Amino acid sequence: MPLYAERPPLPSEDKRWRIVNGTMRKHGYSRNALIETLHTVQSSFGYLDEPAIKFVVRSLRVPLSQAYGVVTFYHFFSLKPPGKHTCTVCTGTACYIKGAQKLVAEAEKRLHIRTGETTPDGEVSLATVRCVGDCGRAPVVLFDGELSAQMEAPRLAAQLERWTTQ
Amino acid sequence: MNVEELQQIAAQAQEERDKFDYEVNVCMGTSCLSQHSDRIRDAIAKEAESCGKKCHVRRTGCMGPCAAGPMVLVEPAGTQYGHVREGDAKDIVSALGGDPVARLDPRLGSYFEGQHFVVLENVGHIDPEKVDEYVARGGYEALLKVLTEMTPAQVIEQISKSGLRGRGGGGYPTGLKWDTVAKVKGAQKYVICNGDEGDPGAFMDRSVLESDPQRVIEGMAIAAYAIGATKGYVYVRAEYPLAVQRLTVALREARRRGFLGNAICETTFSFDIDIRLGAGAFVCGEETALIASIEGKRGTPRPRPPYPAVSGLWGDPTLINNVETFANVPPIIRHGGEWFSSMGTARSKGTKVFALTGKIQRTGLVEVPMGMTLRQIIFGIGGGVPDGRKFKAVQTGGPSGGCLPEEHLDLSISYDALISAGSMMGSGGMIVMDDTSCMVSVARFFMEFCMTESCGKCVPCRAGTVQMYNLLTKICKGEATRRDLDQLTELCEVVGATSLCGLGQTAPNPVLSTLRYFRHEYLAHIDEKRCPAGVCECSPAVEVHA
Numbered sequence: 001m002p003l004y005a006e007r008p009p010l011p012s013e014d015k016r017w018r019i020v021n022g023t024m025r026k027h028g029y030s031r032n033a034l035i036e037t038l039h040t041v042q043s044s045f046g047y048l049d050e051p052a053i054k055f056v057v058r059s060l061r062v063p064l065s066q067a068y069g070v071v072t073f074y075h076f077f078s079l080k081p082p083g084k085h086t087c088t089v090c091t092g093t094a095c096y097i098k099g100a101q102k103l104v105a106e107a108e109k110r111l112h113i114r115t116g117e118t119t120p121d122g123e124v125s126l127a128t129v130r131c132v133g134d135c136g137r138a139p140v141v142l143f144d145g146e147l148s149a150q151m152e153a154p155r156l157a158a159q160l161e162r163w164t165t166q
Numbered sequence: 167m168n169v170e171e172l173q174q175i176a177a178q179a180q181e182e183r184d185k186f187d188y189e190v191n192v193c194m195g196t197s198c199l200s201q202h203s204d205r206i207r208d209a210i211a212k213e214a215e216s217c218g219k220k221c222h223v224r225r226t227g228c229m230g231p232c233a234a235g236p237m238v239l240v241e242p243a244g245t246q247y248g249h250v251r252e253g254d255a256k257d258i259v260s261a262l263g264g265d266p267v268a269r270l271d272p273r274l275g276s277y278f279e280g281q282h283f284v285v286l287e288n289v290g291h292i293d294p295e296k297v298d299e300y301v302a303r304g305g306y307e308a309l310l311k312v313l314t315e316m317t318p319a320q321v322i323e324q325i326s327k328s329g330l331r332g333r334g335g336g337g338y339p340t341g342l343k344w345d346t347v348a349k350v351k352g353a354q355k356y357v358i359c360n361g362d363e364g365d366p367g368a369f370m371d372r373s374v375l376e377s378d379p380q381r382v383i384e385g386m387a388i389a390a391y392a393i394g395a396t397k398g399y400v401y402v403r404a405e406y407p408l409a410v411q412r413l414t415v416a417l418r419e420a421r422r423r424g425f426l427g428n429a430i431c432e433t434t435f436s437f438d439i440d441i442r443l444g445a446g447a448f449v450c451g452e453e454t455a456l457i458a459s460i461e462g463k464r465g466t467p468r469p470r471p472p473y474p475a476v477s478g479l480w481g482d483p484t485l486i487n488n489v490e491t492f493a494n495v496p497p498i499i500r501h502g503g504e505w506f507s508s509m510g511t512a513r514s515k516g517t518k519v520f521a522l523t524g525k526i527q528r529t530g531l532v533e534v535p536m537g538m539t540l541r542q543i544i545f546g547i548g549g550g551v552p553d554g555r556k557f558k559a560v561q562t563g564g565p566s567g568g569c570l571p572e573e574h575l576d577l578s579i580s581y582d583a584l585i586s587a588g589s590m591m592g593s594g595g596m597i598v599m600d601d602t603s604c605m606v607s608v609a610r611f612f613m614e615f616c617m618t619e620s621c622g623k624c625v626p627c628r629a630g631t632v633q634m635y636n637l638l639t640k641i642c643k644g645e646a647t648r649r650d651l652d653q654l655t656e657l658c659e660v661v662g663a664t665s666l667c668g669l670g671q672t673a674p675n676p677v678l679s680t681l682r683y684f685r686h687e688y689l690a691h692i693d694e695k696r697c698p699a700g701v702c703e704c705s706p707a708v709e710v711h712a
Contacts (some may be wrong), residue, residue, distance in 0.1 A: 034462035039404065039443050066463070073464040073621070074445030076404050092366030093561065093597050094523035096611050130448065130615070132405050133369035134197045135521055135595075136232025136529035147200035 008058040011051050016044040020052075024059055031062050034070060038077060047078045075130075083118040083125035085163045087111075087156075088142040092131030095139040103139055104128065106153040110160045124163050167424045167431040172301060172310055175423070179302035186222040188262045189241040190214070191290050192250075195228030195376050196369075196408050198236040202252070206236055209255035219262055227377020227412075229290040231530040234272040239290045248272025276546050277528050282509070284517045285493045286533045288378045294412050297419035300380040306425055308499035309384050312391055313433045321392040322348060325495070327503030329515035334360055334451070334488030335563065335592040336668075337514075337581035343485065346475040347393040350483040355395035357386050357437075358479065358486045360456060361402040361409070364448035365564030366615065368595030370519040371489040373531050375402065375409040378493070379416035383439060385492030387425065388499060390437045393485050398439040401456055404446065413441060448565070448619035452667045453478075453486045455621065466621045467667035488593065490519055510536030514580035524561075524597040527552045534579075541575040544598055555600035559683070563592030565612045565619075566672030568679025569605060588679040590672070604699035605684040606691055610638040612676035616669065627670030630661035634677065641688060644695035644704025651692060655681065 007029070010017040023040040027033030037060065041052050048071055057067045071077045087107055091100050104115060107126050111119055118125040134140045137149035143159055183189070192198075192207040207223055214221035229237045234248035238258065247258065247270035257267045283289070292299040300306070312321050326341025347355065359382060363371040375382060386398050402410050417439055420426045428436045442460050449455045450465040457479050459465040478484025494516060498506045507515045514536040520543065523529050527549030534543060540560060544550065551557045559569040568589035570577070577583055581591050599608065617631040637654045640646040658674035658681075665671045681688060690698050697704055 032460070032462035035445060035459065036443065036462075039445065062462075069464050070462070074447050076444075076446035093564065093595065093611070094367040096366075097524045097597055097599055097603060097608075129405060130364070130446070130619075131366035131368075132196075133363070133372040134200065134232070135367050135369055135523040135597075136531070137197055137235070138523060138529075147196065149197065149200060 008055060011055050017055075019044050020056070021059070024056075029060055031060055034060055034062055034067060035074075038067075038071065042077060047081045049079070049081075080118070084123050085144055086125045086127060086142070087160060088127045088129050089115075090130075090132050090134075090138070090140040090142070091128045092135060092138070094135035095131075098138040100139045102153055103141060103151055103156055106156055107160060110157055111164070119164070124160065167310070169310060169314075172306060175298050176302045179298045183222070183302075185220065187220040188222070190221055190223045190258065190262075191226045191229075191239040191241065192223065193227070193229045193235060193237040193239075193290070194225045195232075195373060196406075197228065197232040199408065201236045203236040203250075205252050206238070206250055206255065209252045210238075210258060213255040213259040217259060219259060221259065221262060224293050225295075226290050226292065227294045228373040228531055230286070230532065231272060231274055231277055231528060233529040234274060237272065238270075240266075241291075246272050246274065248274070274528060275549055277530070277532075277549070278547075280538060280542060280546060281533055282517050282535050283533050284497050284506075284509075285374060285381075285490055285519055286377070286531070287497070288381070289373075292378065294377050294379055295415045295419070297380055297416070297423050297425070300378070301423075304500060305380055305496070306384055308496040309387050309391075309425065310431055312388050312499055313431050313435055318348060318392045318394065321388060321499070324499060324503040325392070328498045328506035329503075329510075329513075330491065330494055330498060330506065331514065331581060332488060333490035333494070333518070333593070335566065335590065337591060340487065340491055343475065343487070344389060344392050346473075347483050347485045350476055352483040354397070354482045355393055356479045356482060356484040357390045357393070357395045357398040358456065358460070358484060359386055359398065359400040359489055359492055360451065360453070360486055361400055361489045362444045362451045362456060363403060363406075363489075363593060364451045364619075365593050365595050367523055367561075367597050368521045368564060368593050370521055370531065370594045372403075372406045372409050374489050374493050374519070375406070376412050379413045380420060381493045381496055382413075382489055383416060383420050383426065385495035386439060387430070387437050388495050389485060389487065389492065391435055393483075395485065396436055396438075398437065399442050399460055399479075400439060401442045401444060401450070401460060403444040410441065410443065417441070447621070448615070449621045449667070449669050452669060455667070456486065457484065464621070466623045467669075469666060490594070511578065511580045513582055518579065518591070518594060520594045520596045522548050522596050522598070525551050525555065525600040525603075526598040536580050537578045539576050539578050540570065543579075543596070544575065548598065551598065551600045555602065557598070558601050558603060559599045559605065561589075561597040561599065561608070561676075562595065563590035563675070564595050565615050566590060566668065566675055567592045567595075568675050569599070569608065569683065570679070571683040573683075588675070588682055590675070602699055602701070604642075604697050604701040605680045605687045606638065606697075607642055607702055609677045609680045610635065610642055613638055613673070616673040620669065620673075624664075624666035624670060626661045626664040627666065627673065630657055630665075630670070631673055633657055634661070634674070638677070641691045642697070642702040642704065644691055644697075644702070646692050648692060651688060
């Protein structure tokens, strides 16, 4: 019996697993590469599901509990798949002063969901973020990661309209 | 690499520059880039080519006045253009060598008056992805000087003499910190650059990393030499993709030129840097939490001592400084500690970069000498409050800081003056509020932030922030009594005194400072069930400001 279990095979043929494996290899499968690897999984797959986390913990020999602790601790990681589009409203201080709450309310009203949820048809996810650093042109909204500054409720509504009626 | 080779790189870069009659610098920081300044650059380059003008079109980092973006700076005339669109390329190119395009005047007024660039000295003049352009402006001279002419003790002496204090907010003397780590014995030491700019409403570190990443790398290398470290990490927020990308390229370029790696500049000194991405946890700005995060764990702080200087990353001696602190190091070495200490106030030396935002005419990034008054920054540089509104408060220090009212506008900025006024320097966010902001709901906003960002390790912070948030909500809804206010004040004291780390210890600050200066607003909510600014739930029908 080897002292340690063998590294697990890639979960599927999906090429994205090789990218994930590449990150772990770059760090010599070291345990402290956990967060870096999870970042790669999230950027490749959009979220972290159970098979992905299990694959990572077996490869890095980290207890599953520790990985779950890390995933739930950091806001950046998501356990749910995102919608086809994401609308992320910045709620940093500068955006708050310039009325980000109104934008959040507008988006919730238009999409009939609450922040952190995805529309039932899986089209649009609504999220908030703590400052993307474009405070000079607050308030700021990210549409599918693209930054739109000096946002107003009608413009936000128009963009959401385009997504939902497509 | 030796002095001659460094000069040769600089000369080559200069020669490259001399081939052109004009330089058109296009801002490609996050803010301008989101307005497609890359297309503007391409359009100008194409236009210049077609009309045969010898013009070098360059991508640069953030030039400061974000609200006037996308920004373009034309050299050697020094003309600035604002709100540039792709269609303006033709006019900009044909105006080269003649009168500037009047309609593109950014109308910055006194924005640059009184500003003094040390950290931002290269901004708008170099391409952040080209190491040679940094060298051409005196980059890596300091590292070479340190490696060939100075002992580690002499380096620390210069930093101590400069009076530089930590720019992340705490204001701990940098020289003293370096000295402590240098004196600890250890085979392996680490240098960490804290780029986890968690303060919502601040973007100084993002801008520095995007615009001049080599400066931070050089500062870290000098620190590594001074304390005897061989390995460094830059911890950057994942919310700053452009900063991460620019830094990645900068590290590769620095390695290519031999400023990082083994036997740097033909000496026995070796040093390399890795990037670690944050994952959206404010508490990771705290040094012990940041270390835990680099180790791949949950970012929870631990009691100090032992300080990271003694037992840090993987138990080894570790030096942690903020991005802006490292960015100040190369000029200090180049010009000497005394030069740096000639700027600023008695106990706060040098300059400070602020992110000026909120209800203010000209938002953006500014760098001013310590000792300047808040009034000069807000009304001089920033142009005051727009739309004929009245200034109400300025918030500094983020969720750990406080709100200062009009009476304190003549306060000259220094670490100590801000603390005695009930706020703090923080990392440099400066958010201006006008009379449409309710100070109770601002306090509640920060408390909600601290509540969700509390890591949950110690009880005072975990439970206290929730209780304070509930009390503030009660006040906002007009359901609170005077007794609730007393309880809130008491909780502030307890949480501040008993929390484990800085997050909890300073979480009550926004409440305490608003209670100190805007107590009448709290009382209006409690006694009259009325929100003076008309924003809270207790007075939805009252529209004070139509």
